[in-house]
Structures are given as structure tokens and as C-alpha cells.
Amino acid sequence: xxxxxxxxxxxxxxxxxxxxxxxxxxxxxxxxxxxxxxxxxxxxxxxxxxxxxxxxxxxxxxxxxxxxxxxxxxxxxxxxxxxxxxxxxxxxxxxxxxxxxxxxxxxxxxxxxxxxxxxxxxxxxxxxxxxxxxxxxxxxxxxxxxxxxxxxxxxxxxxxxxxxxxxxxxxxxxxxxx
Numbered sequence: 001x002x003x004x005x006x007x008x009x010x011x012x013x014x015x016x017x018x019x020x021x022x023x024x025x026x027x028x029x030x031x032x033x034x035x036x037x038x039x040x041x042x043x044x045x046x047x048x049x050x051x052x053x054x055x056x057x058x059x060x061x062x063x064x065x066x067x068x069x070x071x072x073x074x075x076x077x078x079x080x081x082x083x084x085x086x087x088x089x090x091x092x093x094x095x096x097x098x099x100x101x102x103x104x105x106x107x108x109x110x111x112x113x114x115x116x117x118x119x120x121x122x123x124x125x126x127x128x129x130x131x132x133x134x135x136x137x138x139x140x141x142x143x144x145x146x147x148x149x150x151x152x153x154x155x156x157x158x159x160x161x162x163x164x165x166x167x168x169x170x171x172x173x174x175x176x177x178x
Contacts, residue, residue, distance in 0.1 A: 014091045015098035017106035018126045021084040022116055028086070031123060032078050035088065035109045041069050041076075044104050053097075072101070085126065 021028055034040065045051060045065050050072065055063040077089040088106055092098035106125050113123035 012091050012093060013095045013098045014089055015095070015102040016087050016089045017102040019086045019088065019106055019109060020124045020126045021080075021086050022120070022122045022124065027122075028080050028084065031109075031113070032080065032086070034113075035078060035086075035105065036073065036076065038069060040105070040108055040112065041072055043108050044101065045069060045072060047104055047108075048100060050101075075101075076105070086123075 021031055042065055045068050051063045051065055051068050054068055054071065055061050075091045077091075079087045079089070081087060088102055088109070090098050090102040090105065092101065110121055110123045110125050113121045116122055
């Protein structure tokens, strides 16, 4: 069953942009929070017209930014590395989209970052987005995982319950009288 699930899962690509954070190490968490904030994500959604693009992709018509924002947030990962280097990673079902979102997010993050004492922006793009090939195991949330999380049970318990539900014999419908 796991093999079938891995086969049916759509391919996922990731793009990573690297940003140097000249800010003090204690301020890096604030920068990460700012990059993931609603105003920054809404700017990315607007600049790239993701509501229209994703609406067409999912055959839903234009999607509201309030609907697109959580989808974008779910595919965004930020890590702080050594020497104040931040990696902004975006996952998508196409290489081009992952790269364009990572590029736009890094650009907005850099352009809106505070200035240091010398007047320079505290975030500077070090490396433009590089696309990683198709991911074999994505961290992207799946509907089953989201449902399990919302129910507040572990995935193992949910898998066992699902397996029991699928394998239980079904009761036959009573024959109609007459």
C-alpha cells in the first residue's frame, strides 16, 4: 500500500534561495517570523498572481488570497544555517513555480528588511534559487495527514483504524419485502 501511495503521489520539486542575515543571531528568529508573516506572503501572492494561477491549476477559478496564503505557508520552509545564512525553501509541483516563489520571497524579504547602522539592508540575497530535482519524500502536508492531525491522533493509530475499516466485512443489505 505504501508503494502504491508513493507511486500515486504527485512529483514535488523544491527551490532554495539563500540569504545572508547581517542581523545579530538573536534577531534571526524575528526575521524568520517576518518572512513567514501574512503581509510578506500576501505580497508574494499578489506579485506572482498565485490566486489566479493556482485557481486554474486546481480548476477552481480565481482563489482568494486568504485561501492561497495557508497553501503557500504549508509549502514554505526556512532554516537558519551557520554564519547567519538563511535558506528559504519552497516546494511545488513544478520546478519553475518553486523557483519563482523562492526568488520572489527572497527579494521581498531582502527589500523590506530593516537597515543596519550603515544604512544597508540586514538581509541580502547570497544565492538565487536553485531547484532540487523531484523529491522522493516531501514534507508537504497530505490530506490524510491533515485529517489525522485535526483529529488529534497519531498517524499509526489512524493507519490501523483505516486498515481495520477497509478489511472489516460489510453487512449485506436486507432484501426488500414484497
